[in-house]
């Protein structure tokens with residue numbers, strides 16, 4: 001897989017006897033059995049990528065996104081099955097949690113979060129388009145407005161968190177967590193909360209800009225290429241005048257730890273921007289939840305909170321961490 005190999009408009013293509021139909025990758029839901037085999041267009045060949053009933057797991061999905069795969073293909077005979085599947089999985093992926101749906105005060109926040117998810121999906125799929133960044137900024141401001149209008153409408157941030165689709169959902173989760181924690185920690189200025197929402201949303205945007213290695217694979221956070229993503233993200237946002245410097249700092253520093261063990265600059269203590277420390281807490285927490293092997297979201301959250309307290313005390317801002325742990329613990333009682 002190379003960059004931009006799958007870009008271009010969706011179409012139907014004939015290969016031998018078969019006709020293939022393209023489907024935007026973003027329409028594919030992760031973790032759910034596929035209704036038919038899917039193919040990638042590599043060079044001028046269709047290569048079978050997954051068989052019927054295989055799921056695409058979030059980590060695999062992210063690899064495709066980061067490799068700039070924009071379209072997958074299926075055999076025309078499966079068209080009806082794919083249409084139905086996309087409709088059903090999309091409905092499930094965007095359904096509000098029952099507790100949120102039943103809470104009229106929380107619904108506008110949840111709706112804004114959903115729109116933010118769509119906006120960041122668009123950027124991940126086409127990072128070169130400035131208009132999409134502007135749209136993500138607008139919707140993030142709306143998230144903050146809705147949160148400030150009813151700051152206690154959502155007591156349980158889990159209700160807004162989703163774990164289906166890798167980096168897209170992670171970005172929205174971190175953004176929501178930053179605003180939720182920021183508000184409860186006493187940051188009450190709208191602009192600061194907006195910056196937190198944007199810092200959370202864009203913190204991993206650099207991952208989509210990493211050049212693919214010749215073997216096509218990117219491994220975990222230990223990969224030196226992957227460790228460039230905070231800087232690439234900051235540079236990406238630098239090109240956009242709407243993005244405040246504070247947001248760029250949060251993006252550049254979200255993997256710095258106060259004991260100097262983070263990356264890319266091994267910054268220590270006060271060298272790490274105050275609000276980047278909050279993004280680091282939200283990011284670490286959401287990653288711990290995703291990595292957890294436990295079954296329910298409640299179990300995963302409480303395990304993640306324990307690990308935050310136990311393993312990250314010297315790395316994350318101690319005062320903020322103490323407050324965050326209290327807020328998160330209280331929020332899902």
Ligand SMILES: [Fe+2]
Pocket residue numbers: 203204229254255
């Ligand atoms: Fe990151």
Ligand SMILES: [Fe+2]
Pocket residue numbers: 170203204283
């Ligand atoms: Fe992250």
